Amino acid sequence: MRIVSVGEVLWDVIGANEYLGGAPLNFAAHARQLGHEVFLLSAVGDDERGRRALEQLRERGMGTELVQKLAGRKTGTAEVELDADGKPMFRIIRPAAYDFVELSPAELKHIAGLKPDWIYIGTLFHMSAQSLSATLKLLEAVSSARRFYDVNLRDNNWSLSVVERLASHASVIKLCDSEAEFLDASLNNGGPAGSIESFCRRWSGQYGCETICVTLGERGCAIFQNGAYCEVPGYRVEVADTVGAGDAFSAGFVHAREQGWAPRKIAEFANAVGALVASRTGATPEWRVQECWRLMGNST
Numbered sequence: 001m002r003i004v005s006v007g008e009v010l011w012d013v014i015g016a017n018e019y020l021g022g023a024p025l026n027f028a029a030h031a032r033q034l035g036h037e038v039f040l041l042s043a044v045g046d047d048e049r050g051r052r053a054l055e056q057l058r059e060r061g062m063g064t065e066l067v068q069k070l071a072g073r074k075t076g077t078a079e080v081e082l083d084a085d086g087k088p089m090f091r092i093i094r095p096a097a098y099d100f101v102e103l104s105p106a107e108l109k110h111i112a113g114l115k116p117d118w119i120y121i122g123t124l125f126h127m128s129a130q131s132l133s134a135t136l137k138l139l140e141a142v143s144s145a146r147r148f149y150d151v152n153l154r155d156n157n158w159s160l161s162v163v164e165r166l167a168s169h170a171s172v173i174k175l176c177d178s179e180a181e182f183l184d185a186s187l188n189n190g191g192p193a194g195s196i197e198s199f200c201r202r203w204s205g206q207y208g209c210e211t212i213c214v215t216l217g218e219r220g221c222a223i224f225q226n227g228a229y230c231e232v233p234g235y236r237v238e239v240a241d242t243v244g245a246g247d248a249f250s251a252g253f254v255h256a257r258e259q260g261w262a263p264r265k266i267a268e269f270a271n272a273v274g275a276l277v278a279s280r281t282g283a284t285p286e287w288r289v290q291e292c293w294r295l296m297g298n299s300t
Contacts, residue, residue: 002115004120005025005040006125008122013079027251039066042125076092076094108137117145118258121150126162146171149172172212173209177215180214220232238279269296
């Protein structure tokens with residue numbers, strides 16, 4: 001497949017160490033490990049962090065021609081702390097270079113000429129009105145591409161109106177169970193949230209998306225597709241940290257869906273990719289698809 005991953009490129013600052021990250025970048029890195037051609041659409045500053053970011057992206061085999069280098073803007077950063085369970089807590093520093101992405105008619109034509117099969121979008125990047133405008137122009141210019149929307153809410157970096165607007169453009173919506181519960185209550189005027197299944201049915205009908213996937217942590221995930229709902233258990237692994245595991249799950253989901261597999265097999269594969277990454281340190285560790293099959297008990 002050819003994928004355009006739209007969103008933030010930033011450095012996760014954990015103590016004295018810095019790691020290149022951002023959900024769209026992590027997703028792109030894992031999709032690349034699955035053998036797909038991936039282009040990041042983002043921006044970095046014309047600074048030392050921006051130069052290091054572009055260098056690492058090239059080393060990982062990701063296309064950088066759509067990453068804008070903006071003078072006078074700072075490359076994005078996020079201060080990260082891990083809790084006792086290894087779950088990350090983020091403080092995202094804004095404004096950052098990725099808040100100022102613009103797409104000219106020539107650039108939109110160029111991206112359309114790439115004929116991407118999928119466009120990946122998230123929420124954080126689109127809190128910038130300028131970046132949201134650029135993405136909406138892109139979705140219009142590349143109307144044939146399927147759209148994967150990873151809701152991925154971050155404190156102080158999302159709004160219900162932006163979530164609803166992006167959801168209305170999505171082919172697939174992915175979010176976690178706590179996000180589903182919160183959004184369900186928000187759209188119910190603060191009333192109690194319903195079941196995961198009722199949420200999926202409601203959102204699918206309201207936004208016209210083909211598929212909704214809700215991750216359930218170590219319990220696996222729920223998937224709603226073509227009117228059918230199922231829950232698929234996850235895989236037990238010794239967790240090193242969960243940074244990037246959700247993004248790996250997303251890459252596995254898009255890969256599996258493109259194979260035309262049944263919903264349960266899609267979910268099993270995505271669960272395996274996410275679990276494998278959670279068992280290793282860092283957001284984008286090295287892994288092989290054969291390891292996923294072994295985790296699934298399949299020698300294919």
